[in-house]
Amino acid sequence: MELRIVLVRPRDPNNIGACARAMANFGVRELWVVAPHPPVWREAKSAVGAVDLLAGAREAAAVSEAVRGCRTIWATSSLTGRRPSIATIDLPLEARPPGPAALLFGPEKTGLNADDLAHASAILRIPTGADCPSMNLAAAVAVACYAWTREAPPPARGGPAPATARLRERLWLELRRFASQAGWQAGERTRRLKAAVYRSNVSDGEAGMLLELGRRLMKRCS
Template identity: 40%
Template sequence: MNPELQNRIVVVLVRARNSNNIGAVARAMHDFGFPHLRIVTEYVPPLETARSAVDASRVLAEARTFVSVAEAVADCTLVVGTTAVGERALEHRLEALAQASGKILTEAANSASRVALLFGSEKTGLSNEELSHCHWLLTIPMYEHEEMRHPSMNLGQAVAVCLYELVRSEESIGNVGLREAARAEDVERFLGLFREVLGETGYVQRYPANVRETQLRRVVLRMGLTAEDVPVWMGVMRQMLWKIRQGGRNRSGQEETDPRR
């Protein structure tokens, strides 16, 4: 696989606690040639005990830790979460791995920034708040046994299957010249300004059920902002804030009336 593509794809483990599972992930990354591992955790796991990380010491040594998903994906233009689905009520577009891999590679091939693959904890997967940072989700189709309510895969196995599919799918994509997507940190900046506008207009107070942080983030991600779009929209939002704080006065200094009256 093209090393440049592999360098742009990062594996993000969220709340992974078992060092051997982390070691298995590192081994899969090493075997398929993906160097960048990021770990979101409140404490640094004892990676030196990860006996399953055969030949993957460099991946573990260079792994970066973060305290939040937002920080871990700040430099990424596409964030894809993984889920076994089960009985979860999904609020994102869901793609099977075979279809998702081509879209991930296309983004990686057409962006100077990175693509993040998020994997949740061994027990609970990704929370709704963590999923709110994702543009869309992928799942690995599995055979459903009658005696199993929710078929799922070991963390190390899931990462290995996803990375194998990316390697296998590389030949099927082409460089289609997409515009560069906005980085996650820029989307978060826009989201903060958007919330500020909603607060100044009174929308937050009038419709509190519509402005939960996770809900607004999903709305913004569905806009598909590009790197060129963000400064334009930020300018629009700042102009709106300035106008609102001027008390609705027009250029002549006269108070404007509500057009709905």
């Protein structure tokens, strides 16, 4: 199954263990943990039936590292008090997007921040009651894994697959370098540019073409 669960800055190792068990319930095997707290997260006690999955979990220092190689990156959020600048997709899914795919889950207390969301092309929203919109981390992972693994139509054919996260990161870093050399100051506009790169449906070939064009333009202008 081409689905990667990415837990961003989780604070409780027991929650990580519970997420691993929820993943195992639905046959999802790839777990990444970004900047976990505390460092002893692998000693989580609640991963009953998911010891191997938890032992094989990968640790990353940044979201960009955890999603590398993925073609679809979706974030999860209750969207309480937020107006997202990217598409919102409500469960149940009408079709699964191209894989490999990553689902981002934020810290228990705060959820994903703007920098985390900049890596995603869409927000996967689990409809919940207005009186209690926030879900327990492991419960959210379980619902998302169930929705992803249930029978659903395959992704629509007819176009190239989206570029991998690694190639999008290269494109973003080059664009940031070009912008800096052009005198564009870092700030909100830079963050919006990054979000646009990750949100786009640019293919591998198109991303490579844009990289080559940018290099040629910078060479000519230098």
